[in-house]
Amino acid sequence: MERVEVAVVGGGPAGATAAERAAAHGAETVLFEQGVPREDREELGPDSTDAAGMLDYWIDIMDFEFEEIPDEVVLRELEGTEFIGPNSAVELTTTGMDASYPRFGYTFHRARMDDWLYERATDAGADLRVGTGVSDLETDLRSESPKGPTHTLTLSNGDQLEAQYVVLADGPQRRITLGALDQFTPPGRSITDQLSPPEANHIAYQEYREFPPELFEEFEDTLKFWWGYMPGETAYPWVFPNDGTVARVGLTMPIGMRLEDVDNPDAYALLDPEDDQLPSGSEYITRLLELEYGDEYDIEEDIPIVEDRGKSTGTETYPISSTRPIDSPVGANIAVAGGAMGTTSAFHEGGYHVAVRTGKIAGRLAATDSLENYNDVWKRAIGDEVLRNVSFADIVKAYEPDDWDWAFDTVSDMQGGSSDNALLNRTYSAGIGATKILGAYKKRKFNYRNGKYVQFSEDDYMY
Structure with a gap:
């Protein structure tokens, strides 16, 4: 051997x-x-x-x-990056x-x-x-x-x-x-x-799309994330700019989630009243592009899938x-x-x-x-x-669309007039919202201190 x-x-x-x-x-x-x-x-x-x-x-x-x-x-x-809520948004130009x-x-x-x-x-x-x-x-x-x-x-x-x-x-x-x-x-x-x-993974799906040059210029150096647009814990779509005028448009969502698991489907912009089940990854992306750019562009003609990219015909599915x-x-x-x-x-x-x-x-x-x-x-x-x-992830676990709008408005207040978009720039002057966010974050960090974020420790093994 x-x-x-x-x-x-x-x-x-x-x-x-x-x-x-x-x-x-x-x-x-x-x-x-x-x-x-x-x-x-x-x-x-x-x-x-x-x-x-x-x-x-x-x-x-x-x-x-x-x-x-x-x-x-x-x-x-x-x-930088842009986080977009149903009625609010925030931009970050530094990770801090x-x-x-x-x-x-x-x-x-x-x-x-x-x-x-x-x-x-x-x-x-x-x-x-x-x-x-x-x-x-x-x-x-x-x-x-x-x-x-x-x-x-x-x-x-x-x-x-x-x-x-x-x-x-x-x-x-x-x-x-x-x-x-x-x-x-x-x-x-x-x-x-x-x-x-x-049980322990999300599923992610993305497509490689060719954007019109004038549209690609709007986000050519920016990551875009849409929060509160689709149901599910840490479920969100994104656009990542690539080379040329190609961007990856994708999303992540829980595995096995069903429409009947959603308490208020009418609150989510990427769900339709006629839906009898949650959309597929490709349908979610089509709806996102239609929502954002459909007034000016024919999505399938003007923002087509680039079929010689990724794993298979311009698409990829993978676990996270x-x-x-x-x-x-x-x-x-x-x-x-x-x-x-x-x-x-x-x-x-x-x-x-x-x-x-x-x-x-x-x-x-x-x-x-x-x-x-x-x-x-x-x-x-x-x-x-x-x-x-x-x-x-714990803080936003139960967030619904209105919660994301509140959070992004609060973050904007925390940034104040700072040119570098530093989140903690106005920690003590951004009001009750900032205090709530920071308090929740500190509490969870304290609960997970000293490695308590580990769910199965070395001492749990039996040899």
């Missing part, structure tokens, strides 16, 4: 960076990625994608110098975070970014086996290895491989992660119950984790990274940056026989980001 020091399951950003860091630190490393064909890459690659926007401070979270990211990865530099990148952020080509991470991993000496998936993982807790438990991976071709350490990075679908971690969970409290994709993260069973020599552990977020549309950083940490610690420190180290690196996302 083939034996390696570090095996990585999954070839997204967490898996690729884990393989690169493990190999760079001298470990014999192999990465397994099932791989799917895409119309925007020549070879097989990871299945999942996202709207592929990068904020300024996210680059620092990834632990990259922005200058080293290849030019062909970046599609459009951004100057210290960052080395000099602008608000950028949109990027996900497949090219993935390919760059693969090149780095290969250059470091990792063995990338794209097109070979893992079908099963079993852990030997009684291994005679002086480094503790070992793992047997059964591959999709029937072969088996033994690894001292495993990094699980199979994304929000968690095909291997769930069964692998359930080996160590107490009766009645399985990881599968807590992270089952239909929408749950709180879990710790890893490091006592079993396993680290879970990225979307598989729940660090990505439907609230801010994905989490490429936290996937990269957790992957880097897992790979480095596995290669240096220090994996027992993983849960502490990833919390120090991305804990503040996770805490922000979890806290804000």
Whole structure:
């Protein structure tokens, strides 16, 4: 049986960076990625994608110098974002975070970014086996290895491989992660119950659309999000500018939600009185474009789908984790990274940056026989980001259209006359609304302090 020091399951950003860091630190490393064909890459690659926007401070979270990211990865530099409610809106031109990148952020080509991470991993000496998936993982807790438990991976071709350490990075679908971690969970409290994709994920859908030049100019350096237009916790459409006059128009919504689950369907601009079920992703996008631009443009003629982009004929569907993260069973020599552990977020549309950083940490610690420190180290690196996302997601969980208008009006008051749109510029003079928002945020952050945002802790595992 083939034996390696570090095996990585999954070839997204967490898996690729884990393989690169493990190999760079001298470990014999192999990465397994099932791989799917895409119309925007020549070879097989990871299945999942996202709207592929990068904020300024996210680059620092990834632990990259922005200058080293290849030019062909970046599609459009951004100057701000616009949040649009049913009757109110707010613009932000700064994230308010210290960052080395000099602008608000950028949109990027996900497949090219993935390919760059693969090149780095290969250059470091990792063995990338794209097109070979893992079908099963079993852990030997009684291994005679002086480094503790070992793992047997059964591959999709029937072969088996033994690894001292495993990094699980199979994304929000968690095909291997769930069964692998359930080996160590107490009766009645399985990881599968807590992270089952239909329960713990959102579904996202996006289309690549070609906009008329004069219309594209209106948002060529701006991200646009519509809140309170469609029902569901953290359900919202967006427009992300790409290269040329192409933009990605997409949305995220809960899996399995039904029209009868909506208390007040008449309040949502993208629902029609004639609906007998919730619209599909493509229908939602058509309705959004008609609502915003239908008075001046024929949507299908003037803003057509660009069929040679994305995964398939100009469209993409993919899962996003929408749950709180879990710790890893490091006592079993396993680290879970990225979307598989729940660090990505439907609230801010994905989490490429936290996937990269957790992957880097897992790979480095596995290669240096220090994996027992993983849960502490990833919390120090991305804990503040996770805490922000979890806290804000809690605040807006039950928001309806009127609540979004109130929130955006309050944020506008908080900004005051500031030219840099800093949210906290008028914290104490923006009135009761600002006090309510900040109070709710501080309360939730306090409740989740010291890593309490983790829903399954290291101590919960049984070995």
